[in-house]
Amino acid sequence: MTFPSLIRILFVEDDLDIQAIARLALEAVGGFTVNICSNGIEALESVVAFAPDLILLDVMMPGMDGPSTLQALRQIPQTVQTPVIFMTAKVQNHEVALYKELSAVDVIAKPFDPMTLSATIRQIWENHYG
Amino acid sequence: MAEGGSLETPNIREQFLSLCQAYTQELPQRIASIEKIWQHVLEETDGQEALVHLHHLIHKLAGSGATFGFTSLGDIAHALESFIGSIIDQGKPLTVEQHQQIDTLIIALGEVAIDCSPTTAAFPVQPQASPRLPQSELSERLIFLVEDDFDQAQAMMLQVNYFGYTVRVFSQLAGLREAVATTPPAAILMDIMFFEGGLAGIEAIAAIQQERRQHFPAAKPIPVLFMSVRDDLVARIQSVRARGEAYFTKPIDVGQLIDKLDMLVSHHAPEPYRVLIVEDDSTLAAYYALSLQQAGILSVVVTDSMQVMSPLIEFKPDLILMDVYMTGCNGLELAAVIRQQEAYISIPITFLSAETNLDKQMDAMSMGGDDFLTKPIHPQHLIAAVRTRVQRSRVLRSFMVRDSLTGLFNHTKIKEQLSIEVMRSDRDGTGFSFAMLDIDNFKRVNDVYGHLAGDRVIKSLSRLLKQRLRKTDFIGRYGGEEFAVILPGTDSLTALQVLEEIRVGFSQVRQQFGGTEFFVTFSCGIAAFPQFRDTARLNDAADRALYRAKHEGRNKILLAED
Numbered sequence: 001m002t003f004p005s006l007i008r009i010l011f012v013e014d015d016l017d018i019q020a021i022a023r024l025a026l027e028a029v030g031g032f033t034v035n036i037c038s039n040g041i042e043a044l045e046s047v048v049a050f051a052p053d054l055i056l057l058d059v060m061m062p063g064m065d066g067p068s069t070l071q072a073l074r075q076i077p078q079t080v081q082t083p084v085i086f087m088t089a090k091v092q093n094h095e096v097a098l099y100k101e102l103s104a105v106d107v108i109a110k111p112f113d114p115m116t117l118s119a120t121i122r123q124i125w126e127n128h129y130g
Numbered sequence: 131m132a133e134g135g136s137l138e139t140p141n142i143r144e145q146f147l148s149l150c151q152a153y154t155q156e157l158p159q160r161i162a163s164i165e166k167i168w169q170h171v172l173e174e175t176d177g178q179e180a181l182v183h184l185h186h187l188i189h190k191l192a193g194s195g196a197t198f199g200f201t202s203l204g205d206i207a208h209a210l211e212s213f214i215g216s217i218i219d220q221g222k223p224l225t226v227e228q229h230q231q232i233d234t235l236i237i238a239l240g241e242v243a244i245d246c247s248p249t250t251a252a253f254p255v256q257p258q259a260s261p262r263l264p265q266s267e268l269s270e271r272l273i274f275l276v277e278d279d280f281d282q283a284q285a286m287m288l289q290v291n292y293f294g295y296t297v298r299v300f301s302q303l304a305g306l307r308e309a310v311a312t313t314p315p316a317a318i319l320m321d322i323m324f325f326e327g328g329l330a331g332i333e334a335i336a337a338i339q340q341e342r343r344q345h346f347p348a349a350k351p352i353p354v355l356f357m358s359v360r361d362d363l364v365a366r367i368q369s370v371r372a373r374g375e376a377y378f379t380k381p382i383d384v385g386q387l388i389d390k391l392d393m394l395v396s397h398h399a400p401e402p403y404r405v406l407i408v409e410d411d412s413t414l415a416a417y418y419a420l421s422l423q424q425a426g427i428l429s430v431v432v433t434d435s436m437q438v439m440s441p442l443i444e445f446k447p448d449l450i451l452m453d454v455y456m457t458g459c460n461g462l463e464l465a466a467v468i469r470q471q472e473a474y475i476s477i478p479i480t481f482l483s484a485e486t487n488l489d490k491q492m493d494a495m496s497m498g499g500d501d502f503l504t505k506p507i508h509p510q511h512l513i514a515a516v517r518t519r520v521q522r523s524r525v526l527r528s529f530m531v532r533d534s535l536t537g538l539f540n541h542t543k544i545k546e547q548l549s550i551e552v553m554r555s556d557r558d559g560t561g562f563s564f565a566m567l568d569i570d571n572f573k574r575v576n577d578v579y580g581h582l583a584g585d586r587v588i589k590s591l592s593r594l595l596k597q598r599l600r601k602t603d604f605i606g607r608y609g610g611e612e613f614a615v616i617l618p619g620t621d622s623l624t625a626l627q628v629l630e631e632i633r634v635g636f637s638q639v640r641q642q643f644g645g646t647e648f649f650v651t652f653s654c655g656i657a658a659f660p661q662f663r664d665t666a667r668l669n670d671a672a673d674r675a676l677y678r679a680k681h682e683g684r685n686k687i688l689l690a691e692d
Contacts, residue, residue: 016193020149028142062186109280111196
């Protein structure tokens with residue numbers, strides 16, 4: 001069984017330190033092409049041009065939070081189907097269910113392990129298309 | 131698919147480390163800006179907006195702190211984040227308690243930001259063990275925690291760490307069997323539900339124990355404590371069949387967990403019995419000593435009856451075995467002299483003599499002897515006689531000198547010990563430190579959570595003291611929420627370092643009661659010998675330092691001033 005290939009990832013997160021760690025985790029460890037945005041608005045502006053295969057969204061961001069960003073993304077024709085993974089601290093089961101209802105494919109718990117983040121994402125990707 | 135680990139190159143590791151260093155350097159600034167915003171919250175009439183800002187900053191700190199492996203920082207920040215979040219949700223002005231709680235947590239943040247170092251798998255750093263005092267039997271304190279939920283594992287590791295255990299976390303079942311085979315831990319904390327199945331944890335343990343039985347038939351099974359959200363009979367029965375020692379349902383009460391761990395992993399092997407032999411015939415004395423030694427009983431021999439006092443203080447025997455007829459002074463007189471000192475009223479004295487006259491034996495008893503053994507005595511009888519007497523005397527003694535709630539020394543005993551320590555240090559020219567600790571705002575814990583919660587807090591501090599201090603230190607419950615500690619051979623600065631570590635640790639312990647969590651701190655004053663030369667001065671100086679620490683805002687340790 002073949003999956004669509006996963007190369008380009010848009011990472012949306014307001015914390016600069018976590019951005020830096022994630023860039024290493026995804027680019028250096030995972031070998032992905034990564035574009036990082038600091039908030040939902042930025043993400044909406046750059047998403048069409050970058051054309052990501054997958055979007056990672058922090059849940060709690062000032063201004064426009066993860067879930068609202070996701071809803072806005074679904075209004076854009078190019079990203080109606082793009083798989084989105086939420087990232088959040090303290091993953092509760094009912095929250096996961098809620099996020100999935102919002103069409104997120106999965107939730108990754110923060111803090112993530114930078115060494116295994118890419119593997120986790122690939123696993124989710126395969127499960128999603130498997 | 132490639133595993134994350136195999137992609138790991140030194141270069142990437144270095145980059146992570148340098149990011150981590152940069153983050154570490156910036157931490158104090160972050161804490162400072164959090165403190166600043168907190169001031170804004172307090173100063174402004176409508177602090178709501180500033181509070182939202184504060185909440186956001188702390189949320190970020192919780193996320194980044196945990197990402198960079200500052201587990202305790204991340205933990206405290208997370209607690210603070212949810213606490214402030216709930217206050218924002220209520221939309222009411224801050225109460226005094228809320229104010230104080232936030233204050234405490236922000237102070238704690240500042241402290242761990244200075245103290246702690248990253249501890250994630252990505253940057254493996256040994257979890258902090260108490261570094262200043264020599265710590266023995268590290269492997270005996272090694273605990274394997276098998277838990278696939280990262281957050282839960284981190285939180286629990288931190289809590290169990292505070293009580294002096296070294297925790298190694300396994301996020302999956304793979305690799306556990308091999309690890310147990312190479313370094314068998316003192317106990318395993320085992321989640322039950324894993325990705326492999328709803329009872330996978332129990333099955334894995336059953337396999338491990340069976341393998342151990344095959345390879346080492348004589349070895350005892352490793353104690354396993356199961357923990358799960360499952361509370362059904364099937365899981366419980368399976369866990370019993372896998373010889374689980376305990377079963378905890380989540381959320382786990384850490385206090386109970388530690389109690390159980392302490393019980394299973396008895397890090398203090400029972401102290402060998404100690405016997406002081408007073409016998410002027412050195413050959414005979416050596417023969418007794420040898421007989422007792424073969425039964426694992428320690429002994430010290432005194433052949434000159436005039437020299438009996440110093441081994442009494444130094445060696446701290448459980449029992450005195452004394453010849454009745456000695457040159458210099460006879461055993462009966464000596465017993466009477468020993469009994470005149472309050473500290474030795476309860477020590478069992480057993481006479482050894484060729485005397486078979488019952489009247490004379492009774493006479494010996496009236497002088498303070500507890501028992502009379504007739505020479506010559508068979509070594510087995512001697513051992514049996516000594517054993518039963520020491521056993522009983524230890525039990526009785528523990529009622530007399532121990533506090534019933536904590537098992538620490540009681541007020542009388544710790545004061546007595548203080549005077550013994552003064553005498554000894556005076557003679558040896560060594561120093562020691564005496565510390566008085568008092569739990570902060572203890573009345574409030576009792577008022578808000580009830581007396582049972584108060585007792586739990588007292589027990590948790592006593593447990594922490596027992597585990598972090600050396601076996602040779604003396605820990606007492608002075609009364610109520612007050613504790614006293616004697617650290618022999620320790621100057622005041624070293625004592626400060628040691629207790630400071632305990633203070634920080636205690637402030638981070640999640641006190642759990644009736645489904646709620648809260649944090650408690652203590653203040654402490656330290657006075658050292660010979661700067662303060664007698665028990666009254668030591669007591670007074672430590673007490674005044676403690677009072678100053680309270681006065682300066684609590685959660686603080688101060689050294690006594692002249």
